[in-house]
Amino acid sequence: MRISQLSTESGVPIPTIKYYLREGLLPQGDQTSATRAEYDQSHLHRLRLIRALLEVGRLPVATIRKVIDAVEDERLDVHHMLGTAHHALSTPVEPHPEDEDWQEARELVDRLIADLGWGVHPLAPTRDELTQAVVTLKRLGMPTSQEDLLPYATAALDLVRDLDITKIPFDGPRDVAVETLVICEVLYGKAFDVLRRLAQESESARILGATPCPPEG
Amino acid sequence: MRISQLSTESGVPIPTIKYYLREGLLPQGDQTSATRAEYDQSHLHRLRLIRALLEVGRLPVATIRKVIDAVEDERLDVHHMLGTAHHALSTPVEPHPEDEDWQEARELVDRLIADLGWGVHPLAPTRDELTQAVVTLKRLGMPTSQEDLLPYATAALDLVRDLDITKIPFDGPRDVAVETLVICEVLYGKAFDVLRRLAQESESARILGATPCPPEG
DNA sequence: AACAATTGGATAGTAAAACTATCGAGCATC
DNA sequence: GATGCTCGATAGTTTTACTATCCAATTGTT
Numbered sequence: 001m002r003i004s005q006l007s008t009e010s011g012v013p014i015p016t017i018k019y020y021l022r023e024g025l026l027p028q029g030d031q032t033s034a035t036r037a038e039y040d041q042s043h044l045h046r047l048r049l050i051r052a053l054l055e056v057g058r059l060p061v062a063t064i065r066k067v068i069d070a071v072e073d074e075r076l077d078v079h080h081m082l083g084t085a086h087h088a089l090s091t092p093v094e095p096h097p098e099d100e101d102w103q104e105a106r107e108l109v110d111r112l113i114a115d116l117g118w119g120v121h122p123l124a125p126t127r128d129e130l131t132q133a134v135v136t137l138k139r140l141g142m143p144t145s146q147e148d149l150l151p152y153a154t155a156a157l158d159l160v161r162d163l164d165i166t167k168i169p170f171d172g173p174r175d176v177a178v179e180t181l182v183i184c185e186v187l188y189g190k191a192f193d194v195l196r197r198l199a200q201e202s203e204s205a206r207i208l209g210a211t212p213c214p215p216e217g
Numbered sequence: 218m219r220i221s222q223l224s225t226e227s228g229v230p231i232p233t234i235k236y237y238l239r240e241g242l243l244p245q246g247d248q249t250s251a252t253r254a255e256y257d258q259s260h261l262h263r264l265r266l267i268r269a270l271l272e273v274g275r276l277p278v279a280t281i282r283k284v285i286d287a288v289e290d291e292r293l294d295v296h297h298m299l300g301t302a303h304h305a306l307s308t309p310v311e312p313h314p315e316d317e318d319w320q321e322a323r324e325l326v327d328r329l330i331a332d333l334g335w336g337v338h339p340l341a342p343t344r345d346e347l348t349q350a351v352v353t354l355k356r357l358g359m360p361t362s363q364e365d366l367l368p369y370a371t372a373a374l375d376l377v378r379d380l381d382i383t384k385i386p387f388d389g390p391r392d393v394a395v396e397t398l399v400i401c402e403v404l405y406g407k408a409f410d411v412l413r414r415l416a417q418e419s420e421s422a423r424i425l426g427a428t429p430c431p432p433e434g
Numbered sequence: 435a436a437c438a439a440t441t442g443g444a445t446a447g448t449a450a451a452a453c454t455a456t457c458g459a460g461c462a463t464c
Numbered sequence: 465g466a467t468g469c470t471c472g473a474t475a476g477t478t479t480t481a482c483t484a485t486c487c488a489a490t491t492g493t494t
Contacts, residue, residue, distance in 0.1 A: 003441070015483050018442080023481095035441045035489045045358075052353045054481090058275075058308075061481070079422070083430025086418050090411070091275075118419035121429035126418065130411040136269045137404050141262075142384070142397075149408065151380060155372055156412040157420075163368060165420050167359070180359075185417060187354050191366065192413075193406060194307070194347040195373040200402060201303050201343065202335035203374075203382050205296070212338035213300025220470070232454050235472085240452095252460045252470045271452090278452070 003029070006039045010047045017047070025050050025064055049179065057186035063088055071178050078174055083121075085178050089185055090125045093132045105134035112146050116153055164188060220246070223256045227264045234264070242267050242281055266396065274403035280305055288395050295391055300338075302395050306402055307342045310349045322351035329363050333370055381405060 007014045020026040026046055029037030053059045070076065070084035096102040109130045113120055120126065137144045164184040169176055205212050224231045237243040243263055246254030270276045287293065287301035313319040326347045330337055337343065354361045381401040386393055422429050 013483075014441095016481085019482060022443090031442090033441095033490065035443090036491080037442075048356055052357055056350055056353050079425045079427040080430055082421050082425075083418070084433060086414065086421075086430070087432045090414065113415065118415060119422045119429045120415055120418050121431050123432055124415075124418065124429070125432055126411055126415050130408060130415070133273055133404055133408045133411065136273050137400070137408075139265055140269055140400055140404070142400060142404075144408075148380075149412070152376065152405070152409050153412045153416070155376055156409060157416040159369065159372055160413060160416040160420050163365075164417060165424065168421070170421075170424060181417070181421070183354070183357055183359060185414060187350055187357075187359075188369070189410060189413060191347060191350045191354075191361075192369050192373060193410065194343055194350065195366070195370045196377060196406060196409075197303065197307065197402060198330065198335060198337055198341075198343050198347070199370070199374040199377040200381060200398075201300070201337050201341065203377055204299055204303075204385070204387075204398070205336045207382065207387060208296045208299075210296040212336045212341070213297055213303070214338050215304045215340055215342055216301060230454075231470095233452085236453060239472090248471095250461065250470095252472090253462080254471075 001039050001044075003037070003039065006043060006047065009044055010051070012047055012051065020047070020050060023061055023065060025061065025068060049183075053182070053186055056190050059089075059186065067178065067182055071175050078170065078177060081174055081178055082181055085182060086185075087125055089182070090129050092125060093128045095128045095131065099135075101135050101138060102131065105138065106131045108134060108144070108146055108149075112149055112153065115146070116157070118157075159192070218256050218261075220254070220256065223260060223264065226261055227268070229264055229268065237264070237267060240278055240282060242278065242285060266400075270399070270403055273407050276306075276403065284395065284399055288392050295387065295394055298391055298395055299398055302399060303402075304342055306399070307346050309342060310345045312345045312348070316352075318352050318355060319348065322355065323348045325351060325361070325363055325366075329366055329370065332363070333374070335374075376409070 001009075003014055003017060006012075007017055010017075012020075017026065021028060026043060029039040029043065031037045050064060053064050054061070066088035067085045070081050070088065073081070073084075076084065095106075097106075106127070109127055110122075113127070134144050134149075167184055168180045201212070218226075220231055220234060223229075224234055227234075229237075234243065238245060243260060246256040246260065248254045267281060270281050271278070283305035284302045287298050287305065290298070290301075293301065312323075314323075323344070326344055327339075330344070351361050351366075384401055385397045418429070
């Protein structure tokens with residue numbers, strides 16, 4: 001199919017598709033001549049993935065690029081490919097190792113992960129991300145202990161082990177594996193986030209003994 | 218304290234503080250003369266809250282503004298104040314009620330909430346948000362059923378009921394209640410999100426029988 | 435073969451969000 | 465009364481994600 005058809009089928013405007021091609025999010029089509037290229041279902045699929053990560057996951061284009069690069073780097077085995085994708089998904093946080101609060105929080109995070117027996121690399125950026133949340137909670141006057149975080153951690157593990165992970169075809173083609181992992185992480189992550197807010201909405205109304213609150217307007 | 222001290226204590230540059238003042242995120246200081254205003258601990262605290270929501274929660278300034286407006290609107294009782302804050306926290310999604318996939322997904326979401334017996338307003342924007350995630354999952358070839366979502370929903374409810382909600386002082390001053398709610402929703406939400414990704418990282422390494430994957434570099 | 439339409443590739447422009455910088459006049463303080 | 469901080473207003477910057485415009489090269493269409 002040509003670019004115009006790709007555009008109508010996906011709902012993404014042609015200039016935007018060209019932009020994604022430039023940015024390396026979408027692979028080039030099969031060039032049949034100097035001014036013609038042929039696209040197929042894989043491009044359509046990729047385009048849908050890009051839009052999902054952008055619109056639902058609110059991932060920056062640069063992050064999506066990193067994930068795609070990991071898939072297309074043939075030197076990586078499945079394990080390292082997934083790892084790279086994983087680390088790309090964490091929002092970069094610059095650590096403040098000299099800060100006292102930061103150090104304390106980081107120790108808490110490391111101890112938590114160690115006590116849980118989780119296999120996470122000591123330098124994984126995810127650790128910094130969690131540290132930042134813990135530091136911030138403390139600064140806001142809601143200090144967090146390991147016991148506070150533990151139930152969240154075990155709940156997270158339960159969900160991942162029983163649901164997310166079972167969906168990932170580790171033995172299938174590599175691109176399918178990463179794609180599924182990313183989708184699980186981003187879209188089910190989003191779904192859970194919304195469900196959490198729904199639950200909070202419902203519980204808070206229940207406690208206050210009131211009827212559900214309508215949106216403004 | 219003066220604006221310069223507010224700046225050094227919070228680490229936020231003066232022009233940025235002025236910007237927050239202009240945008241109504243930070244209340245004006247106590248004006249002692251035409252060119253002097255006095256700020257206090259409450260301003261410092263608010264500033265920290267703003268930065269937390271911006272940096273950790275990645276909330277847009279406009280959203281933070283909405284939450285603050287809800288707190289300061291004296292006509293609202295605690296219930297409606299929390300509700301307004303709640304709805305402000307959901308990323309706006311424009312619904313596509315004419316779309317077939319959308320309709321189907323929306324029915325699934327409504328049925329799920331009804332079956333769970335959750336008290337959520339029929340027009341709550343949160344419903345649209347979840348609908349969007351469900352539609353997107355379907356488009357990406359991972360259709361979601363009510364049974365798929367149920368375990369996420371019950372896990373979310375457990376966390377909220379046993380942890381988040383217990384932290385909110387419903388009978389205390391109104392501003393403390395919303396602030397706690399927002400902090401719980403945004404920061405513990407973030408913490409859980411990171412824990413989920415950590416669990417996924419760990420489980421995926423375990424399944425592949427590999428050692429934890431180092432970050433690039 | 436003439437010719438309008440489409441494409442690819444390049445380049446430049448735009449919109450929104452979150453700052454950041456500058457300026458001028460008014461105090462305050464030494 | 466010189467120095468320096470402050471307020472308030474206004475204008476400029478940076479980043480991100482597009483969007484628009486050109487142009488020459490086709491392609492299909494007559």
